[in-house]
Amino acid sequence: MADEKIAKLVKRRSCMKSKLTVFGNYLHTLESCNELSSLQLLDLETRFNRFGSLYDDFDKLQCDIEMLSEEPDDEGEEREQFENQYYKLVAAARRLLGARPHQSSQLPDESVASCGDGRSGGFKSNCVRLPKINLPSFHGHYQNWLEFRDTYLSLIHLRSDIDNINKLHYLRASLKGSALLIIDNLDFKAENYEAAWNLLCSRYDNKRLLVNNHVHALFNVEHIKHESCSAIRHLIDVTNKNLRALSTLDQPTQYWDTLIIHMMAEKLDSVTHREWEEHRNTLNNPPSLEIFITFLSNKADLLETLQENKSKTKIHNKNSLDTIKNHYNQPTSTKYTQNTYLQYNTNKKHNNTYKKSLTCPMCNQNHFLFSCEAFRSLSIEERRQKAKDAKVCLNCLRPGHIETRCNLVPCKYCKKKHSTLLHMHEAETTVQPSLPVSNLDSFSSSTDVLDTTTPPIVLLSTALVRVVDSKGNVHTARVLLDNGSTANFVSEFLCES
Known part of the structure; x- marks a missing residue:
């Protein structure tokens, strides 16, 4: 085969x-x-x-x-x-x-360019193949007319080795959209080429309209909202392009530096505008447009360098993470990485939410719900209901997430996912003997200042301890153990004994 x-x-x-x-x-x-x-x-x-x-x-x-x-x-x-x-x-x-006497006609769409001398018409032996020169296209926009006109005149219109019928063919091929409609009704004849070109020039080669269009383009450049090297370079390119066009139209653009600088500075973002004002304050004389353009170009180069360094850092971090994942290619490691990433994003989201909505749903003051005195004065049942109505986390009493996603410590009594302020105390079935009723009377005045929201019947643990007074005498006393207490009390009987 x-x-x-x-x-x-x-x-x-x-x-x-x-x-x-x-x-x-x-x-x-x-x-x-x-x-x-x-x-x-x-x-x-x-x-x-x-x-x-x-x-x-x-x-x-x-x-x-x-x-x-x-x-x-x-x-x-x-x-x-x-x-x-x-x-x-x-x-x-x-x-x-x-050895030919005259240079042959080389049409602009041929891929092999003429290498001969334009005056003698002779071919050189070191002729090279040059890239094809495409004809310009014109869609009827005044912004592009001068560029199209000058290019077409150089490539087609001023060529004596191209006859009019071919020039008309190239002109039709170059026009698009509304520009083509101007000469679309003309018959495809050699004698109509001059008429077609004159119609096109009379329509678009209007100096008043061209000047007005380019000035309008200078005034309507988009504002730069944030620092961006591409946006700054776009502002520079649009300004230079329209100024060159206006200069071609015999406008005195060399005297417009102060006006153009003011217009362009108003289009800058706040950071770049502030830096320009600081730079201008260091100059003794009013800046020229060239100085302003140089400042913007340097700023664009700086932003581009920082952006490239940031991209390299991101790629490096991504490659490092991929290396770690490939090295520890185990289900446990993958799960750990995903959980760590999820926890980081959750905490970051919660922190941002706290910063944006730090308003108490109880009294509309600038504090969290757990710091509100009005909330703390409610009973436990009322606190629970208020926290649910406010749609806050029942574990930390902060908005933006639920208790299953909360990373703060749980209740210190039962270790469940709810705040200590929302803990429901339950009566203990087996406790040590409490103080005698006669001794408890001495505590009545002190225990009245404790949390009034606790249940009316609470049995707490007690213990016998040995207390040494200032004279070195040892006394036996019974202490009442309360894990939730924030103050210590002693009876008058113990102090006097």
Whole structure:
């Protein structure tokens, strides 16, 4: 199967070689002439332009043959023979074209540019293939008219080697939208080209409208909201473009520096505007537009550098995180990373919420609910209901999240996810013997100042301790243990004994 494919490729290569031979015989015929006519030169130029694609086709075909062949050395000789003959023919053809009396017409859409001297019309032997020059397009916007007009005049309109019918063809191809409608009704004839170009110029080559349009563009540049290198450069480009256009329209833009600087400074963001005012205060004389443009360019370069460094840092951090994930490619590690990331974002979101909504839902003061005296004076049941109505976290009494997402400590009594202020005290079934009733009477005045929101019947633990007075005497006393108390009390009986 491979042999059959190689055989087909070799036949195609033979056809290419025959084209090479035909072109060589044609050159030999021209070389025998004493002087070439214009028709012969045009014929040679046309053949030579098509002859350039023969080598590309051969190179692709020869590569396929060499990949399939079992004897690459022989195929290398075939390539060498073809290239030697090809370049000899190219040199001979260029030599013949270099003897032409006048430069041939090179239309602007041809991919091979003329390398000859514009005055002598002769071709140079070191002719290179230049990029294709595309015709400009014009859609009917005044902002783009001057650029289109100057480019079209240079490429098409002022060329004496292009006839009017071809110029009209290029003009139609260049116009789009509303601009094309102006000449769309003209017949496609050579004598209508001048009329078409005059119609277009009379419509758009209006100095008053062009000046008004470019000035309007200067006044309507968008404001820069935040520091941005691209926005600053866009402001510079738009200003320079319109000023150049106005200068072309004979406007005295060289005296407009103060006005333009004021207009552009008003479009800057607050940070850049402040920096410009600080920079201007260091100048002894009023700044010129060139100084202002230089300042903006330096600021844009600085922002671009900072943005690149920030992007590199993000990429570095991402690569580091990917490396850690790949190194610890375990379900536990992945779960830990996800939980850590979720916890970080949750806390960050909560903190931002606290900053934005630090208003007590109870009294509308600037504090959290747990700090509100009116809230603390309520009973536990009322506190719970108020916290639910305010839609705050029942664990920390802060807004913005729920108790399952809260990272603060739970209730210090039962360790559940609710605030200590919302803890419901339950009666204990087994406790140590409490103080005698006679001794409890001495505590009645003190215990009245404790939390009034506790249940009316609370049994607390007690313990017997040994107390030493100032004289060194030891006394036995019973203490009442209350984990929620914030003050210490002693009875008068113990103090006097």
